[in-house]
Amino acid sequence: QKEVEQDPGPLSVPEGAIVSLNCTYSNSAFQYFMWYRQYSRKGPELLMYTYSSGNKEDGRFTAQVDKSSKYISLFIRDSQPSDSATYLCAMNKAAGNKLTFGGGTRVLVKP
């Protein structure tokens, strides 16, 4: 069993819809949670980060962490075709040095 599970998709939505992404994890030592966006043949770029449980909002993006369920989510409101990309969740232990990534979910936003 992988430490971090993420549905690979693809997730296809019409423009303007809400995109809902999630990851589950098994290691309760993870404290820091991140979402990255990766366009084809590019490196990942950090979208959101949260510490421990809770919600965080930044523009059209909302990240949620539920440590009791070992479940994190990313919501993208008013999705645009430019949001079409692969979204990767990543996690880090408090004193850790390396990120643990989910497998990534490919998102397609159709005009």
Added chain:
Amino acid sequence: GAVVSQHPSRVICKSGTSVKIECRSLDFQATTMFWYRQFPKKSLMLMATSNEGSKATYEQGVEKDKFLINHASLTLSTLTVTSAHPEDSSFYICSAREGQSPYGYTFGSGTRLTVV
């Protein structure tokens, strides 16, 4: 914001030759750099972690003699794929971290290596 420059973006080499990929942090000092490999439609697989001035720490299953990592300064790390074979063809991505921030990982734009 932090910027990591990775070169080349694409390289084609003949089987048996060596290829060097550079990763530079442009506006910050990277205490730690990471090298990843990514197969099509797959996630990033960590290959090794390097700290400036010390030997890289390789993940299990990664051949250290084949994938040579040098982190000679706080702004430059290189990955050399030695005696490349077609199975080494992949997308290689570096990441640099400033200090000990749990979030401060900046990724390069990746290098697509094709071995023919």
